[in-house]
Amino acid sequence: MFLPHTDADREAMLRTIGVDSLEDLFCDLPDVNLFPEINLPPGMTEIEVLEEIQHIADANETTGELISFLGAGVYNHYTPAVVDSILRRGEFYTAYTPYQPEISQGTLQAIFEYQSMIVALTGMDASNASHYDGATAVAEAVNMAYHNFRGKRSKVILSPGLHPHYRETVHTYVVDSDIQLEGEDTPFDAGPEALIPLIDENTALVSVAYPDFFGRVFDYTKLVEAAHEAKALVAIHVNPLALGLLTPPGEFGADIVTGEGQSLGIPMAFGGPYLGIFATKDKYVRKMAGRIVGETQDTRGQRGFVLTLSTREQHIRRERATSNICTNQGLLALAAAVYLSLLGKNGLRQLAELNYHKAHYAAQQIASIDGFELANSETFFNEFTIRCPKSAAELNEALLHYDVLGGYDLGKSYKGLDDHLLIAVTEMISKEEIDHFVNALKEVSNA
Amino acid sequence: MPDLSTSLKVEPTVFDISSPGRQGHYFPKSDVPQTNLPKGFVREDLPLPEIAEVDVVRHFTRLSQLNHGVDTGFYPLGSCTMKYNPKINEETARLAGFAKLHPLQPTETVQGAIGLMYELQEWLKEISGFTGLSLQPAAGAHGELTGVLIMRAYHKARGDEKRVKMLIPDSAHGTNPASSAMSGLKIVEIPSDSRGNIDMDALCAECDDTLAGIMITNPNTLGLFDENFKEVCDCVHEAGGLIYGDGANFNAIMGISRPADIGVDVLHFNLHKTFSTPHGGGGPGSGPVGVTEELAPFLPGPIAAVLDEGNAEEPPLFGLINPEKSIGRVKAFHGHFGVLVRAYTYMMMLGGEGLKAASEHAVLNANYIQARLRDTFTIPHDRICMHEFVLEGHWDDALDIHALDISKRLMDFGIHPPTNYFPLIVPEALMIEPTETESKETLDVFADTMIKIAEEAHTNPELLQTAPHNTPFGRLDEVKAARELVLCCWFPEDKEE
Ligand SMILES: Cc1ncc(COP(=O)(O)O)c(C=O)c1O
Numbered sequence: 001m002f003l004p005h006t007d008a009d010r011e012a013m014l015r016t017i018g019v020d021s022l023e024d025l026f027c028d029l030p031d032v033n034l035f036p037e038i039n040l041p042p043g044m045t046e047i048e049v050l051e052e053i054q055h056i057a058d059a060n061e062t063t064g065e066l067i068s069f070l071g072a073g074v075y076n077h078y079t080p081a082v083v084d085s086i087l088r089r090g091e092f093y094t095a096y097t098p099y100q101p102e103i104s105q106g107t108l109q110a111i112f113e114y115q116s117m118i119v120a121l122t123g124m125d126a127s128n129a130s131h132y133d134g135a136t137a138v139a140e141a142v143n144m145a146y147h148n149f150r151g152k153r154s155k156v157i158l159s160p161g162l163h164p165h166y167r168e169t170v171h172t173y174v175v176d177s178d179i180q181l182e183g184e185d186t187p188f189d190a191g192p193e194a195l196i197p198l199i200d201e202n203t204a205l206v207s208v209a210y211p212d213f214f215g216r217v218f219d220y221t222k223l224v225e226a227a228h229e230a231k232a233l234v235a236i237h238v239n240p241l242a243l244g245l246l247t248p249p250g251e252f253g254a255d256i257v258t259g260e261g262q263s264l265g266i267p268m269a270f271g272g273p274y275l276g277i278f279a280t281k282d283k284y285v286r287k288m289a290g291r292i293v294g295e296t297q298d299t300r301g302q303r304g305f306v307l308t309l310s311t312r313e314q315h316i317r318r319e320r321a322t323s324n325i326c327t328n329q330g331l332l333a334l335a336a337a338v339y340l341s342l343l344g345k346n347g348l349r350q351l352a353e354l355n356y357h358k359a360h361y362a363a364q365q366i367a368s369i370d371g372f373e374l375a376n377s378e379t380f381f382n383e384f385t386i387r388c389p390k391s392a393a394e395l396n397e398a399l400l401h402y403d404v405l406g407g408y409d410l411g412k413s414y415k416g417l418d419d420h421l422l423i424a425v426t427e428m429i430s431k432e433e434i435d436h437f438v439n440a441l442k443e444v445s446n447a
Numbered sequence: 448m449p450d451l452s453t454s455l456k457v458e459p460t461v462f463d464i465s466s467p468g469r470q471g472h473y474f475p476k477s478d479v480p481q482t483n484l485p486k487g488f489v490r491e492d493l494p495l496p497e498i499a500e501v502d503v504v505r506h507f508t509r510l511s512q513l514n515h516g517v518d519t520g521f522y523p524l525g526s527c528t529m530k531y532n533p534k535i536n537e538e539t540a541r542l543a544g545f546a547k548l549h550p551l552q553p554t555e556t557v558q559g560a561i562g563l564m565y566e567l568q569e570w571l572k573e574i575s576g577f578t579g580l581s582l583q584p585a586a587g588a589h590g591e592l593t594g595v596l597i598m599r600a601y602h603k604a605r606g607d608e609k610r611v612k613m614l615i616p617d618s619a620h621g622t623n624p625a626s627s628a629m630s631g632l633k634i635v636e637i638p639s640d641s642r643g644n645i646d647m648d649a650l651c652a653e654c655d656d657t658l659a660g661i662m663i664t665n666p667n668t669l670g671l672f673d674e675n676f677k678e679v680c681d682c683v684h685e686a687g688g689l690i691y692g693d694g695a696n697f698n699a700i701m702g703i704s705r706p707a708d709i710g711v712d713v714l715h716f717n718l719h720k721t722f723s724t725p726h727g728g729g730g731p732g733s734g735p736v737g738v739t740e741e742l743a744p745f746l747p748g749p750i751a752a753v754l755d756e757g758n759a760e761e762p763p764l765f766g767l768i769n770p771e772k773s774i775g776r777v778k779a780f781h782g783h784f785g786v787l788v789r790a791y792t793y794m795m796m797l798g799g800e801g802l803k804a805a806s807e808h809a810v811l812n813a814n815y816i817q818a819r820l821r822d823t824f825t826i827p828h829d830r831i832c833m834h835e836f837v838l839e840g841h842w843d844d845a846l847d848i849h850a851l852d853i854s855k856r857l858m859d860f861g862i863h864p865p866t867n868y869f870p871l872i873v874p875e876a877l878m879i880e881p882t883e884t885e886s887k888e889t890l891d892v893f894a895d896t897m898i899k900i901a902e903e904a905h906t907n908p909e910l911l912q913t914a915p916h917n918t919p920f921g922r923l924d925e926v927k928a929a930r931e932l933v934l935c936c937w938f939p940e941d942k943e944e
Pocket residue numbers: 325326327526527586587588589620622623664668693695696717732734
């Protein structure tokens with residue numbers, strides 16, 4: 001399959017090489033189970049494969065069939081047709097990292113525009129070309145802060161409001177370093193001020209989310225002031241769609257902004273691939289990991305783009321590189337660039353407001369059911385936490401009978417929150433569906 | 448007047464073509480009552496471009512036309528396996544039954560997806576010989592970090608805390624030392640011998656009780672299968688170290704040799720190389736990690752598993768589990784699922800025999816080009832190669848010509864250059880990996896072009912030094928980019944400030 005060789009080609013090629021058979025080409029391999037039998041189903045044609053895989057896909061119940069209120073870091077948004085039609089252009093998706101700029105200006109300029117729009121959205125000075133996802137972007141922020149102080153500051157404060165998967169990823173990344181992680185066990189409802197007493201002259205980074213995992217939008221001004229007073233850095237993790245409405249973190253002093261770019265037109269696809277956003281201030285650009293595209297000129301005087309500052313990277317600096325990252329999320333950064341260009345200034349604001357209004361309507365309706373209560377009094381965007389009269393797991397199970405994917409059961413990630421549901425509402429949910437959800441909740445909580 | 452020429456090479460940026468009041472996509476009006484916007488949290492300005500839909504499409508279409516991809520031409524970029532990316536992969540990955548799944552849905556609603564992950568795990572294990580496998584890592588380098596963390600966790604779990612040394616051959620890719628450094632290991636570089644194998648004396652001298660292991664790419668980055676491989680493994684294993692295999696070059700050995708059978712303890716696959724998932728202009732990749740039985744308890748979760756075998760009436764029940772001594776998550780959720788669907792589709796199309804044929808023909812194609820170029824270029828380690836080989840892009844009688852000049856000249860003929868200046872141990876390296884999906888005609892055109900360029904190097908060197916000539920852009924000034932550091936664009940009217 002996918003081999004163009006004819007028998008005649010093969011014979012001619014073997015003759016040119018000077019061997020008799022294909023097997024002769026493997027003379028250097030150890031004679032241990034050489035040419036093993038590979039026990040895989042026999043190859044199939046496209047018609048058969050498509051039928052088989054369609055069958056597997058049909059064994060899933062999708063968010064198209066169920067009404068989904070699941071968020072928790074991944075959101076059910078609409079992807080405009082334009083985005084995928086651009087992503088499907090073979091010139092984009094069958095290219096690799098633009099090492100040869102003369103024949104890669106398409107990728108390079110698209111990434112440069114992506115960087116520019118991330119800068120506009122976050123209020124920072126510079127963005128890289130992407131990390132793998134929100135989790136690894138946060139882990140890279142921890143690394144960057146640690147190296148910024150040349151390892152002399154070893155404390156990193158993580159808010160309990162950072163996504164549990166992200167915090168777990170940070171733990172995995174730092175296990176063999178002397179970085180100490182603190183702050184995660186502060187009470188989830190204590191607010192950002194509870195982290196301030198932990199900040200000291202050994203603190204490299206304070207890492208928080210905006211909105212946080214519970215959906216809350218905090219004013220981080222005081223926390224940032226306290227961190228900067230101790231000369232520590234502050235990393236703020238964002239949902240980029242929320243920045244269509246909310247004050248950008250650059251305005252209240254973030255040193256690093258990371259984000260999960262999935263909400264910018266990228267399908268949920270059962271967990272990935274997504275887009276790790278990473279932006280910082282000018283003074284830290286050289287400390288930032290990952291590829292960066294910069295503007296320049298060609299020999300003919302035309303404006304063009306290249307990968308720049310590569311002396312930070314593994315292929316030059318090897319074990320002293322800022323990170324090991326090589327392949328990143330190029331095509332997803334392109335998706336975000338197309339998405340942001342298409343929606344633009346007004347479309348993104350409109351979408352953000354639509355999410356805001358729908359979520360607030362849903363929150364009011366749910367909070368008015370007997371026994372249900374909004375757990376966050378703070379500002380929220382398109383996601384909020386509800387305290388329920390029953391265990392969240394029980395409610396979710398019952399809701400499935402109403403074709404509803406309830407919210408995220410916070411008890412899975414936080415001790416003592418078994419009766420808390422995290423509920424997300426996007427533009428994909430109609431008022432009717434919210435009302436259906438509210439009715440279902442009434443019925444299943446009474447039962 | 449705007450320039451309407453479609454052959455325009457310099458495409459304006461999205462900020463340049465923005466016009467206040469335009470919008471490329473609209474959303475329905477809100478069907479719920481409005482809530483007041485949050486006081487003190489609403490941004491004043493959102494400086495994004497404003498463009499009509501048709502102009503967004505034209506802009507990005509024109510940009511795409513400035514790119515070279517596998518779909519537009521030959522792309523023998525060594526170490527990257529730029530094989531044809533089957534179109535069917537793009538269809539299956541976009542099926543609503545996959546694309547519209549939330550990763551945190553109850554597992555009973557996503558049995559198909561977890562079942563697919565499970566089967567892909569089994570297939571990758573079958574083809575590599577490993578016992579355990581995690582699909583979570585996002586790319587090759589991420590798989591390396593995962594593997595190295597597993598090696599460290601394994602040693603520590605045995606109370607063997609002093610194993611902090613990682614051996615890395617001088618031919619290794621930069622991600623290998625960088626990944627080891629990220630997990631706090633001390634790196635010792637091991638030289639290669641005159642046949643391109645690992646230098647055994649240098650290796651054995653470092654094999655002591657502080658050894659965590661070695662990171663080996665085999666076939667190595669010279670495109671050679673290490674003739675000392677068994678001895679290397681024995682020496683490291685005897686000292687108590689582990690063998691990490693960088694599977695970037697797995698495309699040479701599918702159905703031919705299984706890493707676990709010949710001594711490898713941990714290996715990452717690159718689904719975006721070997722298993723035909725597209726490179727996306729720099730990603731996404733996917734870097735599953737396979738391990739031996741001893742290391743399986745340390746794999747990052749979640750891993751797809753059969754929770755209940757089922758029977759004649761009931762299908763098996765799939766679920767996601769975490770290994771008992773897991774190093775923990777290396778990213779959110781369960782890996783690049785969309786990429787996994789593509790790799791699964793590819794493996795299903797080819798089957799065991801097809802995968803073997805793919806490797807055989809990848810090796811055939813590389814050896815064919817090597818044979819055709821042998822008389823024209825210096826090939827520092829001239830043996831039967833695997834799926835790629837490295838030659839020197841310079842001549843003693845044309846001293847002003849560098850590998851880079853050859854690369855740039857190749858573009859004039861519609862060919863993507865080989866990998867330049869890697870591996871570091873070959874002067875003026877050009878690393879050529881044709882892959883199995885290229886026809887003899889394409890290989891011949893490439894070989895003929897290389898020979899023609901070699902001739903030009905001697906008769907008209909300037910033609911190479913000023914190349915490329917037939918591309919939309921000439922050579923780009925990298926020094927200027929790094930010195931002036933313009934990393935983002937803005938609206939033309941605000942630029943002056
Ligand atoms: C030999 C080798 N190892 C590791 C890598 C890193 O893989 P990735 O780019 O998927 O992170 C590469 C990639 O390009 C490679 O060629």
